Amino acid sequence: MEPRDRLVGTGDPMTDVVMRAEDVRKRFGRLEVLKGVSLDVTQRETICIIGPSGSGKTTFIRCINHLEKIDGGRITVNGHLIGYRQKGERLVEDSEKSIARQRTQIGMVFQRFNLFPHKTALENVVEAPVHVLGRDKDEATAEGVALLTRVGLRDKCDTYPGKLSGGQQQRVAIARSLAMKPALILFDEPTSALDPEVTGEVLAVMEELAHEGMTMIVVTHEMGFAREAADRVVMMDEGVIIEEGTPEHFFEAPEHERTKQFLSKIL
Amino acid sequence: MVWVRIAHPDHAFFRALYTTVYMAVIAQFMGVVLGLIAALMRSSRLAPLRWLSGLYIWIFRGTPLLVQIFFIYYGTNELFGVNIIPNTLHLGLFSLDGAVLAGILALGINEGAYMREIIRAGIDSIDKGQMEAAKSLGMRYGLAMRRIVLPQAARVIVPPLGNEFNNMLKTTSLVFTIGVYEMFADAEIGYSNSFLPAEYFLGVAFWYLVLTTVWAFIQAAIERKLAASERGEELSFIERMQAAWNPATAWWARGTR
Numbered sequence: 001m002e003p004r005d006r007l008v009g010t011g012d013p014m015t016d017v018v019m020r021a022e023d024v025r026k027r028f029g030r031l032e033v034l035k036g037v038s039l040d041v042t043q044r045e046t047i048c049i050i051g052p053s054g055s056g057k058t059t060f061i062r063c064i065n066h067l068e069k070i071d072g073g074r075i076t077v078n079g080h081l082i083g084y085r086q087k088g089e090r091l092v093e094d095s096e097k098s099i100a101r102q103r104t105q106i107g108m109v110f111q112r113f114n115l116f117p118h119k120t121a122l123e124n125v126v127e128a129p130v131h132v133l134g135r136d137k138d139e140a141t142a143e144g145v146a147l148l149t150r151v152g153l154r155d156k157c158d159t160y161p162g163k164l165s166g167g168q169q170q171r172v173a174i175a176r177s178l179a180m181k182p183a184l185i186l187f188d189e190p191t192s193a194l195d196p197e198v199t200g201e202v203l204a205v206m207e208e209l210a211h212e213g214m215t216m217i218v219v220t221h222e223m224g225f226a227r228e229a230a231d232r233v234v235m236m237d238e239g240v241i242i243e244e245g246t247p248e249h250f251f252e253a254p255e256h257e258r259t260k261q262f263l264s265k266i267l
Numbered sequence: 268m269v270w271v272r273i274a275h276p277d278h279a280f281f282r283a284l285y286t287t288v289y290m291a292v293i294a295q296f297m298g299v300v301l302g303l304i305a306a307l308m309r310s311s312r313l314a315p316l317r318w319l320s321g322l323y324i325w326i327f328r329g330t331p332l333l334v335q336i337f338f339i340y341y342g343t344n345e346l347f348g349v350n351i352i353p354n355t356l357h358l359g360l361f362s363l364d365g366a367v368l369a370g371i372l373a374l375g376i377n378e379g380a381y382m383r384e385i386i387r388a389g390i391d392s393i394d395k396g397q398m399e400a401a402k403s404l405g406m407r408y409g410l411a412m413r414r415i416v417l418p419q420a421a422r423v424i425v426p427p428l429g430n431e432f433n434n435m436l437k438t439t440s441l442v443f444t445i446g447v448y449e450m451f452a453d454a455e456i457g458y459s460n461s462f463l464p465a466e467y468f469l470g471v472a473f474w475y476l477v478l479t480t481v482w483a484f485i486q487a488a489i490e491r492k493l494a495a496s497e498r499g500e501e502l503s504f505i506e507r508m509q510a511a512w513n514p515a516t517a518w519w520a521r522g523t524r
Contacts, residue, residue, distance in 0.1 A: 096407055114396035116401075128405060180404060
């Protein structure tokens with residue numbers, strides 16, 4: 001695979017849409033988790049998805065990089081259909097190879113970090129640029145050190161994840177996904193597994209990213225972060241988006257009854 | 268007189284010991300390779316591959332190894348109508364006796380069935396998030412397996428693998444039944460000629476013990492190396508040895524540290 005220069009993603013030149021979800025449906029057995037979710041995310045935008053557990057928000061962002069197959073609708077990133085190929089009227093699942101290639105453009109930060117425990121912080125960051133994109137190792141390493149410095153972990157380059165705190169691990173995970181220079185980063189409840197004292201250091205890194213113009217979709221319960229960094233907040237409940245708007249709209253004058261209920265419980 | 272067999276083994280005995288060791292090494296290597304292939308086949312998307320993997324362990328774990336050895340050595344020619352097991356296999360610099368070849372094949376294929384379960388358990392022990400993280404970075408299944416999952420699974424696989432090889436060193440004694448001149452054959456023949464069972468069988472038992480003990484040391488060193496990368500603090504070599512010798516005391520030693 002050719003290393004490509006796509007720092008902030010090229011996007012659709014006409015509309016600047018990086019990610020477009022249209023009527024996405026997903027079921028686990030009998031349970032319909034997503035009942036038609038549509039969402040556009042434009043370049044440099046930070047979207048926070050909030051909602052009660054079981055509302056389908058995590059499932060939704062896992063569909064965006066095809067960690068979950070979808071049963072209906074379509075998702076495109078930078079204009080490319082994710083996970084499927086159009087075959088006449090129908091969509092058929094894409095080859096593993098092209099799904100893998102699409103994922104190089106979509107970063108993901110997990111709730112449980114999922115760092116590779118047998119590799120040092122720096123090796124975690126350098127792994128995919130070298131072995132997936134075929135980048136030069138020295139070059140990738142220099143960039144890796146720069147990324148770890150950016151998330152405040154310059155002195156932890158040679159430390160194994162097992163020796164890092166949760167907050168440090170999550171910052172390494174953010175650096176790891178930045179190393180791929182993705183068009184979009186998905187955050188799946190990035191601070192839910194952290195102690196309250198270290199939540200701040202991770203959120204600070206994410207806020208900085210948001211202000212630097214990274215396109216981000218963040219599933220979170222951190223309303224402070226949503227208020228501070230989000231361009232748009234999306235409320236999901238029972239597999240559909242029930243309300244979306246600016247943080248001001250959300251925290252001052254939510255319209256939907258369900259949103260009011262939810263916010264009053266967690267604020 | 269036992270001490271003569273132990274302390275002054277003859278030349279023929281050392282050839283037999285060499286045969287035992289290389290048969291065990293090759294058969295174990297074969298078992299690991301077959302086990303890995305079968306383990307990956309088990310989780311394949313293609314149903315026939317999954318069935319084949321299941322059929323393999325069903326047959327080879329469900330029938331006696333001795334029967335498998337006899338079948339492969341004597342039975343395959345009749346069954347397939349061609350000489351699969353030649354009298355002697357010439358491999359450039361050295362040649363392999365047909366019986367040795369059959370023995371290695373039988374031991375290796377049989378071992379693969381057990382290794383499949385061990386490797387499978389190792390792979391299953393790795394958190395699913397590892398594969399997901401690898402995939403989300405654009406890795407394909409093979410690359411993610413090779414670079415992320417298997418290196419971690421190795422830590423889980425190596426201790427039982429060591430036990431399997433310990434077993435293998437001793438199980439090679441079965442192939443004396445098809446005429447391979449290995450350690451037990453040497454003892455058996457010496458005994459039939461002399462009617463000194465205690466001397467020959469105690470002697471050979473001692474040498475098996477030497478082999479398995481040397482292996483225990485090697486295994487401990489390998490495990491120490493594997494563990495080193497994942498933990499900041501490393502067990503000392505002595506502690507590892509203790510773990511290999513006696514897990515109970517090792518546990519105690521760690522607990523009091």
